[in-house]
Structure formats: structure tokens, C-alpha cells
Amino acid sequence: xxxxxxxxxxxxxxxxxxxxxxxxxxxxxxxxxxxxxxxxxxxxxxxxxxxxxxxxxxxxxxxxxxxxxxxxxxxxxxxxxxxxxxxxxxxxxxxxxxxxxxxxxxxxxxxxxxxxxxxxxxxxxxxxxxxxxxxxxxxxxxxxxxxxxxxxxxxxxxxxxxxxxxxxxxxxxxxxxxxxxxxxxxxxxxxxxxxxxxxxxxxxxxxxxxxxxxxxxxxxxxxxxxxxxxxxxxxxxxxxxxxxxxxxxxxxxxxxxxxxxxxxxxxxxxxxxx
Numbered sequence: 001x002x003x004x005x006x007x008x009x010x011x012x013x014x015x016x017x018x019x020x021x022x023x024x025x026x027x028x029x030x031x032x033x034x035x036x037x038x039x040x041x042x043x044x045x046x047x048x049x050x051x052x053x054x055x056x057x058x059x060x061x062x063x064x065x066x067x068x069x070x071x072x073x074x075x076x077x078x079x080x081x082x083x084x085x086x087x088x089x090x091x092x093x094x095x096x097x098x099x100x101x102x103x104x105x106x107x108x109x110x111x112x113x114x115x116x117x118x119x120x121x122x123x124x125x126x127x128x129x130x131x132x133x134x135x136x137x138x139x140x141x142x143x144x145x146x147x148x149x150x151x152x153x154x155x156x157x158x159x160x161x162x163x164x165x166x167x168x169x170x171x172x173x174x175x176x177x178x179x180x181x182x183x184x185x186x187x188x189x190x191x192x193x194x195x196x197x198x199x200x201x202x203x204x205x206x207x208x209x210x211x212x213x214x215x216x217x218x219x220x221x222x223x224x225x226x227x228x229x230x231x232x233x234x235x236x237x238x239x240x241x242x243x244x245x246x247x248x249x250x251x252x253x254x255x256x257x258x259x260x261x262x263x264x265x266x267x268x269x270x271x272x273x274x
Contacts, residue, residue: 007253011036014087015250018070018134019097021048023206023239024153026056028094031243032250033062037092040083042068042134070097070130076137090141092250093150095134098127098175099208104167112166120167127171132178139194143186146193149250152179154200154261159269176200176261183259195258197249202265203227205236230273233266 015032019025020041029039033056041063043049049065057063066082068075083090103119106112131152142148157165158172176198183196205213213224213236220228228234245264248254263269 008247008251009036010092010247010251013037013091013250014040014083014089015092015094016040016042016083016090016134016138017094017096018042018068018130019095019099019153020065021045021052022096022099023208024201024204024242025094025096026052027239027242028096028246029056029063031240031246032092032094033057035247035251037250038062038087039064040079041065042070042079042097044069070095070134071125073133073137076134080137080141084141089145090138091148093134093138093142093148094246094250095131095150095152097130097134098153098171100165100168101126104165106164106166115166120170123167124171124174127168128174128178131175135178135182135196139182139186142194143190146191148194149254150182150194150196151246151249152196152198154179154198156200156202156263156265156268158200158261159263179261180259187258192256192258195249195254197254197258198261199242199245199249200261200263200265200269201237201242202231202263202268203236204239204241206239227268230271231266231268232271235266237264237266 015037017025017029021043029041032039041049046067053063053065066079068079101123103116104123135150139150152175154176155172157169158176179196179198186194213221215221242264245262
């Protein structure tokens, strides 16, 4: 048991979580804290960040937060400097910033030719560039020290066709490729100590998508029913169920793992529907 505890321990590790005020980001941060890491949350909304810091760590010793736009290089460079001044290391980066935007989604009474390419570019920029830029800035420190774990956030939309969310789907598919590409690049040029992987969450029931998946009385919408019907577990997931995968990829338990995209989806990606 002591061996397993040490294998998954993140004691004294320093972890940066972008999208740190979101539902997924805060769940992952909680898991990292419980494993012993010091966590830095990055997000655009200062009020939400402060609230999450208060919830995560009453002492304030193991959680820091910075307002940050992951598409702003100056923001990221400034925070990078502050983190190194305080801790002199960065061990883990979780690129949880991202998401969909309405303008890149095909409406119920629309088709692909109604898509505005400007909106498509926005969601691609948020998810792909918002993963690549923090990786380049924070990952450089890991590469220099030849040690670290970068974890990106993919989606079921990258591996299966999820109707309507065309921009988000294309962006997350690009995140998958970027994950594998960076894993090979860092391994070949900086050794086996720096790893790059991703998790691909399935359908999690959160406040952000609750109205898409459930009706006011709690029953499933048609879209919700379709998802449950092709999910072998026959339920939605919850954000805390991502923590195990994150701890595995962040810790020495996965020292020989890089370039992977791990589904955490109740079997959704494995099932053909037949």
C-alpha cells in the first residue's frame, strides 16, 4: 500500500490548471490538492477564481490563482515568471481552458452552410491555441528540467461525430493530434522525463449542459436519451470521475505513458450502438 501511495503521490509538485474556475478545472484541482500538489489556478473571471480558491483551500497555502487569458502571451509569460519566483519549478500543466461557443454550433433549424467562419475560428482558437500557447510557455520549463507532465483535455466530439458542434469537434480533434505530436517532439529532443497526454471526458451532467440533456422536470431530452442509449454505463458522468485519470497521468504511475488520449466516458466511445 505504501508503494502505491508513493507512486500516485504528488507531494511538493507544482501544478498549473488553466480554466481553473470551471467545473472540470476545479474538480481536477481538488484531486491534485488531495494528492499533495501545490496548485495554481488560471482563469479569466477573478470573482469566480477567488470563490474557488476559498472553497479549495481554507489555509490559502497550497492554492494560488491568477486572472489569465490563455490566448494572451503576455499574461502567460508574466504568470510563468511569478510561479517560478515563488516555487522555482513547474511539474504539471493541465490545459482545461476551452469549451464551445454558440456561434460555432449548428442550430436546430440550420445546416452547415449557415455556419459563420469567424465563429468557427473563435472556438478553434480557444480550444487549440488555448492549449498550445500555455504548453509552449509552461512546458519550456519542464523541457529544460527534463521532467514534467502535460495533460490536455479532449472530448468525445474528437472521436465520434457529435451533431451540431462542428467547430468544437474540429478543435478537439486538433488537440488530440497536438497531444501526440508534442509527446513525440519532447521525447525525442528532451528525453523521457517530459510526457504529454490527454483525457477525453464523456458526457458529464453539469450546470452548463443540463438544459441540453434534461428537461425542467429532470427527464431526459431527446439528445440526452440518445447519449444514454449508446453509453454502456447508462448514465452521465460527474466531474469528480475525471480525477483518477488525471492523477494517473500526472504522477509516476504513468512514467512510461506518453502520446495517449484516455477516454473517461462510461464506454461511449467503445460502443457502436448495436
